[in-house]
Structures are given as structure tokens and as C-alpha cells.
Amino acid sequence: xxxxxxxxxxxVMATASEGDRSGRARIVIxxxxxxxxxVVLLSLTSGASDASAVSVISDWLLGAAPGNExxxxxxxxxxxxxxxxxxxxxxxxxxxxxxxxxxMQGLFRNPLAxxxxxxxxxxxxxxxxxxxxxxxxxxxxxxxALGTLALPxxxxxxxxxxxxxxYQVATRHGRTSVATMLLAGIALxxxxxxxxxxxxxxxxxxxxxxxxxxxLGSLAGATWQKIGSVGPVIVLALxxxxxxxxxxxxxxxxxxxxxxxxxPVQRLKYTAIVGxxxxxxxxxxxxxxxxFIGIVVPHLLRLAIGPDNRYLLPASALLGACLxxxxxxxxxxxxxxxxxxxxxxTAIAGAPFFLWILLRKRGVVDL
Amino acid sequence: xxxxxxxxxxxxxxxxxxxVDFDMRPGEVAAIVGPNGSGKTTFLKALSGDLAYSGQISxxxxxxxxxxxxxxxxxxxxxxxxxxxxxxxxxxxIVRLGLVGGRSGALHGExxxxxxxxxxxxxxxxxxxxxYQELSGGEQQxxxxxxxxxxxxxxxxxxxxxxxxxxxxxxxxDIKHQLIIMGIARDFARRGGGVVxxxxxxxxxxxxxxxxFVMHRGRLAANGSPQDVLSNDLIExxxxxxxKVGALPPGDMPFVLPQSVC
Numbered sequence: 239x240x241x242x243x244x245x246x247x248x249x250v251m252a253t254a255s256e257g258d259r260s261g262r263a264r265i266v267i268x269x270x271x272x273x274x275x276x277v278v279l280l281s282l283t284s285g286a287s288d289a290s291a292v293s294v295i296s297d298w299l300l301g302a303a304p305g306n307e308x309x310x311x312x313x314x315x316x317x318x319x320x321x322x323x324x325x326x327x328x329x330x331x332x333x334x335x336x337x338x339x340x341x342m343q344g345l346f347r348n349p350l351a352x353x354x355x356x357x358x359x360x361x362x363x364x365x366x367x368x369x370x371x372x373x374x375x376x377x378x379x380x381x382x383a384l385g386t387l388a389l390p391x392x393x394x395x396x397x398x399x400x401x402x403x404x405y406q407v408a409t410r411h412g413r414t415s416v417a418t419m420l421l422a423g424i425a426l427x428x429x430x431x432x433x434x435x436x437x438x439x440x441x442x443x444x445x446x447x448x449x450x451x452x453x454l455g456s457l458a459g460a461t462w463q464k465i466g467s468v469g470p471v472i473v474l475a476l477x478x479x480x481x482x483x484x485x486x487x488x489x490x491x492x493x494x495x496x497x498x499x500x501x502p503v504q505r506l507k508y509t510a511i512v513g514x515x516x517x518x519x520x521x522x523x524x525x526x527x528x529x530f531i532g533i534v535v536p537h538l539l540r541l542a543i544g545p546d547n548r549y550l551l552p553a554s555a556l557l558g559a560c561l562x563x564x565x566x567x568x569x570x571x572x573x574x575x576x577x578x579x580x581x582x583x584t585a586i587a588g589a590p591f592f593l594w595i596l597l598r599k600r601g602v603v604d605l
Numbered sequence: 606x607x608x609x610x611x612x613x614x615x616x617x618x619x620x621x622x623x624x625v626d627f628d629m630r631p632g633e634v635a636a637i638v639g640p641n642g643s644g645k646t647t648f649l650k651a652l653s654g655d656l657a658y659s660g661q662i663s664x665x666x667x668x669x670x671x672x673x674x675x676x677x678x679x680x681x682x683x684x685x686x687x688x689x690x691x692x693x694x695x696x697x698x699i700v701r702l703g704l705v706g707g708r709s710g711a712l713h714g715e716x717x718x719x720x721x722x723x724x725x726x727x728x729x730x731x732x733x734x735x736x737y738q739e740l741s742g743g744e745q746q747x748x749x750x751x752x753x754x755x756x757x758x759x760x761x762x763x764x765x766x767x768x769x770x771x772x773x774x775x776x777x778x779d780i781k782h783q784l785i786i787m788g789i790a791r792d793f794a795r796r797g798g799g800v801v802x803x804x805x806x807x808x809x810x811x812x813x814x815x816x817x818f819v820m821h822r823g824r825l826a827a828n829g830s831p832q833d834v835l836s837n838d839l840i841e842x843x844x845x846x847x848x849k850v851g852a853l854p855p856g857d858m859p860f861v862l863p864q865s866v867c
Contacts, residue, residue: 256697256731256733256734257695257696257697257698257733257734257735258695258697258698258733259695259698347691347692348691349691349692484705487702487705488702488705490690490691490692490694490702491688491690491699491702492685492688492689494650494653494655494683494685495683495685495688497654497655497674498653498674498677498678498681498682498683499678499702499703499705499706499756500674500675500676500677500678500679500705500706501674501705502673502674502675503674540692540693544693544694544695544698545692545693545694545698546694546698
């Protein structure tokens with residue numbers, strides 16, 4: 239009798255957790271945290287200088303204590319002024335791109351939605367290229383007034399303008415049509431790219447070289463100053479995203495049903511769009527076009543922990559940061575002492591993966 | 606109490622619902638019937654706050670047009686005709702979304718167990734771990750009903766009745782599950798809530814509804830008890846086909862037998 243009731247209780251507990259993947263999600267997030275720490279250490283210690291992980295850590299722990307000579311002055315310069323800003327920037331941008339992708343996918347109820355797809359990135363690029371090409375002439379008052387903030391601000395404005403325009407086109411009677419938004423996004427992206435093309439056509443040789451490298455995407459040239467100008471924007475945008483998670487989950491059932499469940503759908507959409515524009519605009523401004531992180535990361539995580547945005551968004555931030563740092567490590571070392579633009583690395587790894595998603599889903603689930 | 610006065614809805618300049626009056630009291634199952642395209646779903650959407658309308662709608666005396674989504678969500682839950690998903694949610698994760706507003710009305714600390722209990726009620730025991738997208742249409746419909754039940758688990762909250770709005774809740778179900786689902790609606794009303802359901806099966810309507818609203822070309826053609834409304838003349842005219850209406854003991858419950866197209 240007692241045995242039966244224990245077995246019964248165990249049975250109830252088993253059914254109570256059936257279909258609940260939150261436990262697994264927490265474990266995955268924990269692993270990703272550890273993974274990110276390891277990848278950060280790896281990034282800090284790999285490269286032309288031979289400062290080891292142990293010496294960097296002991297330098298941190300002991301600081302400027304007398305007799306602490308774990309790092310010599312040259313290594314310290316390399317680690318703190320070259321590698322650390324680059325690692326921090328990589329973490330910020332990887333997280334921003336992956337979370338933006340996850341949020342867009344939730345918003346459009348489409349696993350293939352991506353800031354790159356609906357023109358946000360193209361709009362940001364247009365803003366940034368305008369500053370690079372016209373900064374010394376037409377836009378001189380703007381660039382001289384804002385200094386180093388001009389580029390990220392222009393990219394943010396470009397992204398936001400595209401998204402708001404898109405939103406206007408696709409919204410009628412207070413409701414946003416996802417299909418119209420995706421199609422309009424493709425049209426706006428094409429327009430922004432054409433305008434960018436005109437600017438590139440006007441650029442001189444030196445600007446052209448800058449532009450090409452920047453368009454392919456790179457974390458090279460990361461400085462504390464750049465982190466100071468875009469870091470707060472990205473951190474703010476990322477901090478706002480978790481508040482959208484429950485609403486995005488409800489949105490998976492459709493806009494009407496999300497509203498029936500008590501979610502203020504229009505406000506949710508508006509917040510998500512502004513947040514994504516800010517995060518993507520800031521990322522594009524400092525690192526150019528880095529593709530596929532926004533699609534690949536959330537997709538991998540949905541396979542592992544399911545689509546619940548309460549876990550998907552933080553996990554995406556962590557995995558996005560890890561993957562971008564790893565891609566950057568590859569970009570830095572594969573053709574050393576030169577380096578590849580990181581956008582090439584993410585595209586070479588991401589594009590086949592994207593095709594694999596399509597092949598795997600074909601005939602199984604409607605995209 | 607739900608009161609709708611002179612409600613009209615136009616979509617794209619075309620009037621879909623015209624001058625409909627609708628009243629229902631808690632404790633009632635109200636059925637909306639009518640041919641395809643007669644405006645049933647559009648009217649229910651107006652009642653759910655999804656569409657702009659002219660006229661007056663109030664739920665428990667509160668004007669629907671000034672209600673925020675979160676307030677409306679405590680008063681009523683809505684079952685749409687069909688729900689497709691683009692992400693691989695499990696059945697439990699879907700049903701749990703019914704609790705997102707946090708006002709199920711279940712006892713304190715009971716919310717975590719509601720998904721399983723709701724699934725048991727719609728006869729989907731053991732389905733919690735399955736993927737929603739892999740279920741049949743009828744099973745998906747019952748999962749959605751379980752979600753809706755979680756949202757308004759207690760038919761009365763803070764002394765105020767709550768409502769279920771069901772758009773064709775049994776359209777893709779076998780007979781046994783039609784009876785189970787309509788039984789759930791009946792029970793919800795018996796315990797003090799109210800149910801508005803769009804139905805196509807006139808016999809099921811006669812069995813379970815206290816009141817029938819017949820819609821025809823966007824207007825209300827009739828409303829009243831099944832005995833009053835299900836008369837040969839009216840039903841034949843509205844549905845444009847020959848029907849035989851009879852009565853079954855006990856209580857002379859009407860039944861409708863289709864004969865032929867006019």
C-alpha cells in the first residue's frame with residue numbers, strides 16, 4: 239500500500255514535469271555561462287603574444303601588487319588595450335545579434351526572420367556608409383558635432399528609420415501584417431542597398447578600402463572608445479529584451495490570441511522593434527555586416543531547450559557571444575599575421591547551416 | 606452579463622455585421638448559429654475586442670471599448686477556430702500560456718498543476734510532453750481549449766462571472782469529444798460562468814444551448830430558447846434548405862433532420 243502511494247506520487251511527479259523543458263534550459267544556460275568564460279580566456283590569451291591564461295588570471299587577481307610580474311609591460315598592453323576591448327566588443331555584438339534574431343523571429347512568428355532579412359541591417363549600413371563617405375563634406379556639421387558618436391548614431395537612425403517605415407507600411411488599423419512586413423522589408427533592404435551603392439560609387443579610393451573591410455564585418459580596430467559609444471546602447475537594448483519574453487511566447491499563438499491572453503500586443507511590437515533597431519544599429523556601426531549569428535544561434539537553441547523565450551533570449555545572448563568570439567579567433571589566426579573579415583567566417587559557417595535547416599525542415603514543418 | 610446594443614462591424618468598407626443586439630446572463634450557454642458567411646465569427650471577434658465596431662458592448666457592466674487587454678483577459682477567454690504554430694512548443698508549454706495573465710482563479714499555488722488538470726478534462730491525458738505540431742487537428746483544438754480553460758479556470762472571480770468565447774469548438778472533433786467539450790461548456794455555465802459558442806451542428810446546439818442566436822446575412826434573424834427558435838420555417842429560410850424539425854422526449858428537445866437542398 240505504502241509502496242503504491244510512493245509509486246503513485248512518483249508517477250504524478252513524472253507527469254507534472256512532462257513537456258516542461260525549463261529544467262533542461264537552466265542547465266544549458268549554466269553550461270553556456272561556463273563556456274563563455276572559457277572562450278573569453280581563450281580569446282584573451284591566443285594570438286601573437288604568448289601571455290598564458292594562468293598569467294592573465296593571476297595578473298587580474300594580484301593586480302598591481304608588488305612583485306607581481308605574471309605579465310610584462312608589453313603583454314599587459316596587448317591584453318588590456320588590444321585584446322580585451324576586442325573581446326568585450328565581440329561579446330556585446332554576438333549577444334546583440336543573436337538576441338535580435340530571436341526577438342525578430344518571435345515577433346514575426348517565423349524562424350527565418352532576421353534583422354538582416356527585413357532591412358534593419360541594410361538601413362543601418364546606409365546610415366554608417368553615409369557618415370564614412372560624406373562625413374568630411376555634406377555631413378561635416380553632423381560628424382564634427384558628434385565626433386565618434388556620429389557613426390553609431392547614424393547607423394542606429396538608419397536602422398530605426400527603415401524599421402519605422404516598414405512598420406507604417408505594414409500596419410493598418412493598428413494591426414501589423416507579418417507577410418506585408420517581410421515583403422516590404424525585402425523592398426526596403428534593396429532600396430537601402432542601392433543608395434549605399436550610390437555612396438560607394440562616390441567614395442574615393444581610401445574610403446573604398448575602409449568600406450569594403452567594414453562591409454564584410456570585422457572586430458578589428460576595437461577600442462575602449464568604441465565600446466564607450468556603442469556599449470551602453472547594446473546593454474540597454476539587451477536589458478529590455480527579457481521583459482518581452484512572456485509576450486513573445488504568447489505571440490506564437492498569433493496576435494489576436496496574444497491579445498486575448500492579456501498581452502498589450504502593439505506596445506510589445508513597438509518595444510521589440512525599437513530595441514532590435516538599437517542593438518543592430520549599434521552593432522553594424524562598429525563591426526559592419528556580420529551575418530547568420532541571428533539565425534543560427536536561436537535555431538540551435540530551440541533544438542536544445544525549446545522555443546520558450548524566457549530561456550531562449552538569455553541563452554541566445556550567451557551562445558551568440560561564444561560563437562562570435564570563436565569566429566573572431568578563427569578570423570585572427572587562420573591567415574596570420576593577416577586577418578580575415580569576421581563576416582566571411584560567419585557566412586562560410588552559417589550559410590551551409592542555413593541550407594541544412596531548410597533541407598531538414600522541408601516537408602516536415604511549414605516555414 | 607454581456608450586453609451588445611446595435612453592434613455593426615464593417616471590414617474594408619463592407620458591412621459584415623449589422624445592428625445586432627445580443628444579451629446573455631451568466632449561467633447560460635448561448636449558441637450562435639447561421640450559414641457560412643452570415644457574420645458569426647465577425648460578431649464574436651467584435652465581442653472579443655479584436656475588431657472595431659459601432660454600437661455598445663459591455664461585459665459585466667464594463668464598456669468593452671475602454672478595456673485594456675489585461676482587464677479583458679481576466680473576464681473572458683477566447684478559443685479561435687484554428688491555431689497554427691511556427692515553433693516546436695510542447696503541449697504543456699502551449700496550455701501553460703493560458704496562465705500568462707496570472708488570473709486563473711485557481712487556489713494559491715495550484716497554477717503549476719492546472720495544465721495537467723485541463724488536459725485531463727479535454728481527454729488528453731499523457732499528451733503534455735508531445736509536440737503540438739505533431740497532433741491531429743482535433744487534438745490541437747482540444748489543446749487550445751485546455752489553454753483557454755486555464756485562463757479562466759474559476760468561472761467566477763472576485764464575485765464576478767467570467768466567460769468562454771468559443772468559435773466552432775467542436776468542428777473537427779469526433780462525436781465522443783463533441784459531447785465531452787460541450788459538457789465542459791455546460792459545466793462552466795452551471796458553476797456560474799457564461800459561454801458563447803458558434804456552432805454548426807443544430808442538434809448539438811439543441812442539446813446544450815440555453816439560448817440560440819440565429820444570424821443571417823449579418824443580421825440577427827431570431828433569438829430564444831431551442832424550442833422557440835428551431836422551427837421549420839425559420840431554419841429552412843435561414844439555411845436555404847429543406848429540414849425536418851421534430852421533438853424528442855424528455856422535455857421535447859428539438860432535433861433537426863436535413864432533407865434536401867431547396
